[in-house]
Amino acid sequence: MKKFTSILILIGTILIASIHTAFANTTVNIIAISDVHFDPFQACHTTPCPTIDKLETSPIEQWDKILSETPTSKGNDSNYHILKLLINELSYSAKKNHIGFVLMLGDFLGHHYKDKYLQYSSIKTEESYKAFALKTFRYLTVLVKKAMPDISVYSVVGNNDTYYQHNNLSDLHEFSEELGNVWSDLIYDPDTRDSFLNQFTKAGYYAIKPREMNNVLIVGLHSTIFSLHAKGKSIDQFANEQLDWLQETLSQAQKNQEKILILMHIPDFIAVSSSLEKKPYQTIKFWEHNYSKRFQALLKTYDNNIIGIIAGHVHNDWFHIVNHTPVISVPTGSPILNAPAYKIIIFSTISNQFKDYQTFILNKNNHWEMEYDFNQIYQPHCFQCRLIDGMNQVKKSGKLADAYIKYYQLNNPGVITPKNWIYYWCNIYHHSVTGYEACLSSK
Numbered sequence: 001m002k003k004f005t006s007i008l009i010l011i012g013t014i015l016i017a018s019i020h021t022a023f024a025n026t027t028v029n030i031i032a033i034s035d036v037h038f039d040p041f042q043a044c045h046t047t048p049c050p051t052i053d054k055l056e057t058s059p060i061e062q063w064d065k066i067l068s069e070t071p072t073s074k075g076n077d078s079n080y081h082i083l084k085l086l087i088n089e090l091s092y093s094a095k096k097n098h099i100g101f102v103l104m105l106g107d108f109l110g111h112h113y114k115d116k117y118l119q120y121s122s123i124k125t126e127e128s129y130k131a132f133a134l135k136t137f138r139y140l141t142v143l144v145k146k147a148m149p150d151i152s153v154y155s156v157v158g159n160n161d162t163y164y165q166h167n168n169l170s171d172l173h174e175f176s177e178e179l180g181n182v183w184s185d186l187i188y189d190p191d192t193r194d195s196f197l198n199q200f201t202k203a204g205y206y207a208i209k210p211r212e213m214n215n216v217l218i219v220g221l222h223s224t225i226f227s228l229h230a231k232g233k234s235i236d237q238f239a240n241e242q243l244d245w246l247q248e249t250l251s252q253a254q255k256n257q258e259k260i261l262i263l264m265h266i267p268d269f270i271a272v273s274s275s276l277e278k279k280p281y282q283t284i285k286f287w288e289h290n291y292s293k294r295f296q297a298l299l300k301t302y303d304n305n306i307i308g309i310i311a312g313h314v315h316n317d318w319f320h321i322v323n324h325t326p327v328i329s330v331p332t333g334s335p336i337l338n339a340p341a342y343k344i345i346i347f348s349t350i351s352n353q354f355k356d357y358q359t360f361i362l363n364k365n366n367h368w369e370m371e372y373d374f375n376q377i378y379q380p381h382c383f384q385c386r387l388i389d390g391m392n393q394v395k396k397s398g399k400l401a402d403a404y405i406k407y408y409q410l411n412n413p414g415v416i417t418p419k420n421w422i423y424y425w426c427n428i429y430h431h432s433v434t435g436y437e438a439c440l441s442s443k
Contacts, residue, residue, distance in 0.1 A: 026350050028100040028212055031090060033342040034312025034330035038140060038161065039077035039110030040121055041117055043070040045258040049120035056121065056132055056355035076336035079112035083143075083360075086333050086340060089368045091147035093360070097344055099151055100212040103313035105330045106158025106265030108140055109133065114165055130163045137182050145186060152184035152212070153197075158265040158313065159224040167224060170232035176204040176222075192320060204240055207249045207351070209258075214349060215423075216259045219249060219323050223264035223311075224353075226291040228284070243294050250302040254433050259307045259352045267311035267327065268292050269320055270427045270436050283433050286313070296431060299323055308347070308354050308387075316415065317359055317371075318424075319342065319391050321430050326388040330390045331410055339363065348394070354387040361410055370399070373411070396425055404428075 024037070029031040051070045067080040078086070110116070113136075117129050132138040144153055159178070180201035188191040189211050192276055199206035204222035209215075224230055225239045253260050268287045275284045285292055299306060304325040312330045315337045320327035331341040338361075345357040359371040375382075378390030378400060394400045405416045408424070416424050426439035 006146070008250065023387070026348060027355070028068060028347045028349060029097050029346060030101060030103060031094060031097075031099050031342060032103040032105065032310060032328075032330045032331045032347045033086070033090070034105035034138070034309075034343055034394065035158070035296060035315055035332035035334055035336075036083070036086065036104075036332040037077040037107055037110045037336060038083050038136065038273045038331070039075060039113075039116070040067060040081060040136070041110070041116040042072045042075045042077070042079040043067065044116075044120045045073075047120055048122040051131075052117070052120045054275055055126070055135075060135060060142055063139050069399065076334070078334040078340070081338060082335060085366060089142050089149045089360070089362075090144075090342070092147045093342075093344065093368075094151055096342050099148070100347075101152040101210060101342075102144075102148060102151055103263060103310060103330070104144075104153055104155040105263065105310065106156050107160045107312065108137060108158065108311040109160045109162075110334075111166070111336075112137055113160065113171075114163075133163055133177055134182070137179060150188060151193070152188050152210065153183075153207070154210070154218055154220060154263065155183050155186070155261050157222050157224060158266055159227060159229070162224075164232075167227060167229045168231045169225060169235060169238065172203060172232070172238060177201040179204075191203060202415075203238065205245070207253075213261075213347065215257070216261055216352065217249075217253045219246070219262045221246070221262065221264040223287075226287045226295070227266050228267070228286060228288050230288070235441075237327050239288070239291050240294075243291065246295075247298055250298055250305070254302055254305050260302065260305050261307055262309045262333075263307065264311045266313045267320065267329075268295055269327070269431045270433070271323075271371070272420075272423050272427050273415075276368040283437055285433065296322070299325065307352055316409055317428075318408055320428055320431070321388060322389050323389065325384075326391055328354065328357065328387070331359065335362075338412045341410055355385075356387065359407065359410075363411075370402075372407050377407070391428070393424070394428060396422070401425065 021429050052068045072079040109198050113127055118124050160166045162168055163175050181199055184197050187196055192208050196206050207217055207219045209217055225242055266286050271284045271286045299321055305326050309327040315332035317331045319331045330343055333340050340362040341359055343357050343359050346355050348355045356375045358373045360368055361371045363369055378393055379385045394404050409415045426436050430436040430439050
């Protein structure tokens, strides 16, 4: 009898292991981070700043030692301590969760990076700032590569990632070429790396087929070009060139029967907080109207091929639906506005659909913990549902509305109130100003 029982236990163990293996082979787990906003200037207490002078004259291999030995103040952006907590967590999470690849959705540099450099550096020239900014990107790239070896990282540019002030694209071609050569080190498949380099180095956007997702094309946009606040010469030319390229890329993907995942930093929907700050109220989108109109027309045309959009910038934990496409947010990796956070997004290679995600936050004790699991909150009894099915369940009031408000704020309550909730709820389901304002009027 004992022998029979042992055989049953062995068979059960093998079956469970087989189920786990089968599940692992049918899903891709993706780490997504955004808005890290690294700020080494928080180590500065005098002008000029000895720490910045050391960083400028030292190889990036010595940056860890220099920064770890320097006391830092606590600011809105990520100081060295917060950065290392995030990097160490990503390393641990990548191993624990068998991550297929990583997405970094822009804003690697801290706010007012150039202003702070000119304040604290001894050199204070345009060329020295460009060199320091690029060196910062190299340093962050080395940290990420060491933390997650053999895992590819696909990145997009944020509005603070520039050689000038934020949103300034005067350096578009030079910056794209130099940054592309840095970021290419994070892509391990040679063919994918070459494809990224050939495209990104021209103007900061690209389309690649990652080996981790069969028959899926990742399209990484330079969304700052479309922003209402974009600055610099030839913005309209840059924007329409990218939209022309996007149309051609989506058309070819449709002909090839490929699915499309779009990455961007700045999302194309209503900027709710900016709209509410206007007196009198005025509905404002993040993107310039004409670029948004063209982009939304493309999303509608290729709706059947687009499986998702992933964006950062807003710093909160939101989601949005456009046509039949889920738009997944990546909250900030820095302490500005909220607790630092990141996501693990789960993609099904069988259905070619996103099926779940978890948000992880850094708590007040500086320990990482899971804030929530999307499916457990929004569709706990549906095991075959897509992510978008749960997104469609949020009503103006009720349990799921309360959940959305809670998790949107990432341990920073008060952003959404009973008075302004309708503005955030309408933004889940409406991307056009006309549709959004019609939703508001129905309150």
